[in-house]
Amino acid sequence: MPDGKAKGELFAELARVGKALGNGTRLELLDLLAQGPRSVAELAAAAHLGLTTASAHLQTLKRAGLVTTTRYGTTVEYALAGDDVAALWHQVREVAAARVTDVGRAARTYLGPDDTEEIGREELLRRVADGRAVVLDVRPGPEFAAGHIPGAVSIPIDELAGRLEEIPADQEIVAYCRGALCVFSHDAVRLLAAHGRSAVRLRDGFLEWRLSGHPVAGPALP
Amino acid sequence: MPDGKAKGELFAELARVGKALGNGTRLELLDLLAQGPRSVAELAAAAHLGLTTASAHLQTLKRAGLVTTTRYGTTVEYALAGDDVAALWHQVREVAAARVTDVGRAARTYLGPDDTEEIGREELLRRVADGRAVVLDVRPGPEFAAGHIPGAVSIPIDELAGRLEEIPADQEIVAYCRGALCVFSHDAVRLLAAHGRSAVRLRDGFLEWRLSGHPVAGPALP
DNA sequence: CGCCTCCTCCATGAATCCATGGAATACTGT
DNA sequence: ACAGTATTCCATGGATTCATGGAGGAGGCG
Numbered sequence: 001m002p003d004g005k006a007k008g009e010l011f012a013e014l015a016r017v018g019k020a021l022g023n024g025t026r027l028e029l030l031d032l033l034a035q036g037p038r039s040v041a042e043l044a045a046a047a048h049l050g051l052t053t054a055s056a057h058l059q060t061l062k063r064a065g066l067v068t069t070t071r072y073g074t075t076v077e078y079a080l081a082g083d084d085v086a087a088l089w090h091q092v093r094e095v096a097a098a099r100v101t102d103v104g105r106a107a108r109t110y111l112g113p114d115d116t117e118e119i120g121r122e123e124l125l126r127r128v129a130d131g132r133a134v135v136l137d138v139r140p141g142p143e144f145a146a147g148h149i150p151g152a153v154s155i156p157i158d159e160l161a162g163r164l165e166e167i168p169a170d171q172e173i174v175a176y177c178r179g180a181l182c183v184f185s186h187d188a189v190r191l192l193a194a195h196g197r198s199a200v201r202l203r204d205g206f207l208e209w210r211l212s213g214h215p216v217a218g219p220a221l222p
Numbered sequence: 223m224p225d226g227k228a229k230g231e232l233f234a235e236l237a238r239v240g241k242a243l244g245n246g247t248r249l250e251l252l253d254l255l256a257q258g259p260r261s262v263a264e265l266a267a268a269a270h271l272g273l274t275t276a277s278a279h280l281q282t283l284k285r286a287g288l289v290t291t292t293r294y295g296t297t298v299e300y301a302l303a304g305d306d307v308a309a310l311w312h313q314v315r316e317v318a319a320a321r322v323t324d325v326g327r328a329a330r331t332y333l334g335p336d337d338t339e340e341i342g343r344e345e346l347l348r349r350v351a352d353g354r355a356v357v358l359d360v361r362p363g364p365e366f367a368a369g370h371i372p373g374a375v376s377i378p379i380d381e382l383a384g385r386l387e388e389i390p391a392d393q394e395i396v397a398y399c400r401g402a403l404c405v406f407s408h409d410a411v412r413l414l415a416a417h418g419r420s421a422v423r424l425r426d427g428f429l430e431w432r433l434s435g436h437p438v439a440g441p442a443l444p
Numbered sequence: 445c446g447c448c449t450c451c452t453c454c455a456t457g458a459a460t461c462c463a464t465g466g467a468a469t470a471c472t473g474t
Numbered sequence: 475a476c477a478g479t480a481t482t483c484c485a486t487g488g489a490t491t492c493a494t495g496g497a498g499g500a501g502g503c504g
Contacts, residue, residue: 006328006331006332007250007332007405008246009328009331009332010325010328010329010331010332010403011246011247011249011250011253012246013246013318013322013324013325013328014246014249014314014315014318014322014325015243015244015245015246015248015249016318016322017243017314017317017318017321017322018240018241018242018243018244018245018248018249018314019240019243019244019245019491020240020244021237021239021240021241021243021244022237022240022241022242022243022244022491023237023240023241023491023492024230024233024234024235024236024237025233025492025493026237026240027233027236027237027240028229028233031233039450039451040450040451040452041449041450041451049493050493050494050495051450051451052451052452052453052493052494052495052496053492053493053494055451055452055453056452056453056492056493056494057492059452060491064321064322065317065318065320065321065322065323066317066321071500071501073449073450073501073502074448074449074450074451074500074501074502075449075450075451076450076451076452081321082320082321084313084316084317084320084321085317085321087313088310088313088314088316088317091306091309091310091313092236092239092240092310093236094306094310095239095287095288095306095307095310096235096236096238096239096287098287098304098306099239099286099287099288099303099304099306099307100235100236100238100239100286100287101287102235103232103235103236106228106231106232106235107232109228109231109232110228110229110231110232181232183229241461244461245461245462247462247463261480261481262480262481262482263479263480263481271463272463272464272465273480273481274463274464274465274466274481274482274483275462275463275464277481277482277483278462278463278464278482278483279462281482282461293470293471295471295472295479295480296470296471296472296478296479296480296481297471297479297480297481298480298481298482445504446503446504447502447503447504448501448502448503448504449500449501449502449503450499450500450501450502451498451499451500451501452497452498452499452500453496453497453498453499454495454496454497454498455494455495455496455497456493456494456495457492457493457494458491458492458493459490459491459492459493460489460490460491460492461488461489461490461491462487462488462489462490463486463487463488463489464485464486464487465484465485465486466483466484466485467482467483467484467485468481468482468483468484469480469481469482469483470479470480470481470482471478471479471480471481472477472478472479472480473476473477473478473479474475474476474477474478
């Protein structure tokens with residue numbers, strides 16, 4: 001069977017994509033990049049990594065074709081190579097959540113108790129159309145700027161406690177953040193509830209909103 | 223930031239799925255399993271692997287939750303854990319084909335020259351409905367038995383040369399095999415063309431047929 | 445040109461992965 | 475219980491990966 005070598009090479013090339021996904025730190029960087037382009041230093045800070053460590057992992061991702069780089073002066077901006085990569089990352093999470101029992105446990109540990117109500121994307125649209133709810137984006141400012149749900153108000157989770165009065169008191173609040181693995185919206189709903197506000201959480205987050213074809217305001221990914 | 227540990231653990235758990243995809247041999251096994259359940263010995267033979275090597279990789283896949291095992295007497299049958307895993311494998315291939323330039327080159331080397339005509343799934347259905355074409359499944363017998371396109375005729379590629387007369391001469395032939403990375407249908411179309419038959423190839427293969435929600439004959443995956 | 449910022453390259457030791465044989469286990473049939 | 479088959483467990487050496495420091499570009503600015 002002379003094609004044994006060619007076949008092995010083909011699968012080895014495919015495995016480069018898999019290898020890139022085989023490290024928790026890289027997945028964390030990928031999750032951040034799914035929200036929008038970032039520089040190396042920003043990514044390192046957001047993921048609590050050393051600069052060289054972050055750079056090394058980003059280059060691994062780049063070699064696997066999952067991210068691209070653009071130079072702006074001295075800074076290098078990394079971005080997801082395309083929405084197919086975001087879809088891949090989403091599918092990894094889907095499979096892991098469904099098949100790896102420890103993922104469910106780890107997710108509950110990270111996200112906290114299951115004490116917040118969540119609604120789906122269609123329900124969000126319905127409540128907004130009815131004028132019943134305001135949509136609150138609690139991600140960091142730059143991520144909101146890179147793209148968000150149309151009509152959403154941006155109050156990063158760090159500033160939420162001090163800016164409560166900016167949210168109309170007579171409306172229900174629907175908070176969202178990055179995605180299913182993001183803790184911000186959980187924290188936001190708890191904080192709002194503690195202040196007597198009626199708040200629910202969007203199931204999943206902005207990544208899934210975008211992947212499911214819903215409209216996005218602000219610059220889109222290339 | 224006290225949740226740093228929990229977050230790291232969560233991503234590390236997710237990375238177990240990625241790690242499982244980070245080896246060409248395992249991807250090859252996954253590709254075979256996407257066609258239907260198989261025993262360890264069958265998989266080892268199909269992928270030209272040592273028995274212990276195949277067993278070790280299959281257990282890695284199992285630990286990552288991508289496959290399940292069922293015991294039948296002394297033999298252990300491995301199967302994909304679900305269609306979400308097949309979708310993940312498909313998405314890996316999509317991204318790799320689009321983003322890793324070497325994958326395109328390796329695929330061409332493996333699949334051979336681009337000398338065969340291919341048609342899409344809808345076009346296949348149209349030609350069959352018109353009575354113009356017969357559908358030919360050239361995968362090994364057990365894979366056909368595990369599931370196939372309704373109405374397809376099974377002639378494994380190894381036996382095709384000796385069973386040409388079984389195919390009606392007045393019809394066009396649409397050959398398919400496992401998926402986009404499977405060489406059988408390419409070879410089949412070349413062989414049929416060399417014998418003066420009018421033959422085209424289904425784009426992609428059975429995996430994509432099933433994932434896109436088209437009907438399947440024979441036992442389906444759990 | 446010097447100097448600063450941002451990032452990449454290089455080297456290193458610890459840890460992990462990989463393929464592979466030989467031994468051990470699980471189950472079947474007699 | 476015994477022999478036979480299918481699979482897993484175990485040990486091993488070689489290769490790869492990982493995090494992290496320090497040196498080395500690349501580009502902007504005075």
